[in-house]
Amino acid sequence: KNQVEQSPQSLIILEGKNCTLQCNYTVSPFSNLRWYKQDTGRGPVSLTIMTFSENTKSNGRYTATLDADTKQSSLHITASQLSDSASYICVVSAGNNRLAFGKGNQVVVIP
Amino acid sequence: GAVVSQHPSWVICKSGTSVKIECRSLDFQATTMFWYRQFPKQSLMLMATSNEGSKATYEQGVEKDKFLINHASLTLSTLTVTSAHPEDSSFYICSARGTGTSIVGTQYFGPGTRLTVL
Numbered sequence: 001k002n003q004v005e006q007s008p009q010s011l012i013i014l015e016g017k018n019c020t021l022q023c024n025y026t027v028s029p030f031s032n033l034r035w036y037k038q039d040t041g042r043g044p045v046s047l048t049i050m051t052f053s054e055n056t057k058s059n060g061r062y063t064a065t066l067d068a069d070t071k072q073s074s075l076h077i078t079a080s081q082l083s084d085s086a087s088y089i090c091v092v093s094a095g096n097n098r099l100a101f102g103k104g105n106q107v108v109v110i111p
Numbered sequence: 112g113a114v115v116s117q118h119p120s121w122v123i124c125k126s127g128t129s130v131k132i133e134c135r136s137l138d139f140q141a142t143t144m145f146w147y148r149q150f151p152k153q154s155l156m157l158m159a160t161s162n163e164g165s166k167a168t169y170e171q172g173v174e175k176d177k178f179l180i181n182h183a184s185l186t187l188s189t190l191t192v193t194s195a196h197p198e199d200s201s202f203y204i205c206s207a208r209g210t211g212t213s214i215v216g217t218q219y220f221g222p223g224t225r226l227t228v229l
Contacts, residue, residue: 004154036220041202041223041225042222042223043115043117043204043206043220043221043222043223044155044204044220045220089154089155097208098157099157099218101154101155101156102154103152103153103154104152104154106152
């Protein structure tokens with residue numbers, strides 16, 4: 001069964017600090033991996049996408065890494081801002097266009 | 112580009128009534144649209160996949176007679192929750208996939224619709 005596990009489930013960080021979110025997956029065959037940001041009561045918004053051959057991708061203060069051998073990905077948030085408070089969802093695409101969603105990492109940034 | 116809208120953004124209805132949610136692709140033609148349901152602190156769960164002009168394909172456990180999906184045009188899909196019950200209260204999100212994208216699994220998500228059934 002294709003699964004995506006994210007950790008930690010939730011975390012609280014001080015404004016200006018960095019944090020790293022983890023995603024482990026068992027999806028096969030693997031096509032690509034995306035990180036989305038979902039604000040409360042809103043739809044997911046794409047942050048990064050990585051294919052098998054890519055091991056890092058940045059989007060502003062967000063940097064995603066991918067280790068396709070160990071089937072792990074991380075999302076690093078640098079110099080967090082209050083607006084970074086959201087759920088970050090790891091989504092893995094199998095070769096058949098189906099998406100496997102993680103439950104998300106709930107991030108709360110406090111001043 | 113690739114904007115998907117949903118209407119309404121939130122709706123409250125009485126138990127037993129029907130509710131229609133619209134999903135529109137604003138600047139591209141969506142050959143395939145997806146409907147998801149998300150409960151609090153849970154991941155998005157795919158309910159059904161619809162291709163323009165054909166019947167929707169429902170995921171196991173999703174009642175097709177309760178969740179009616181119509182994808183009549185390349186820019187509009189609707190989800191009708193019939194005879195809604197309180198357990199249908201959830202966050203419904205649509206996504207759309209157009210032609211021309213070479214990246215597997217690319218879907219553009221709408222902002223979601225919060226349904227509360229009293």
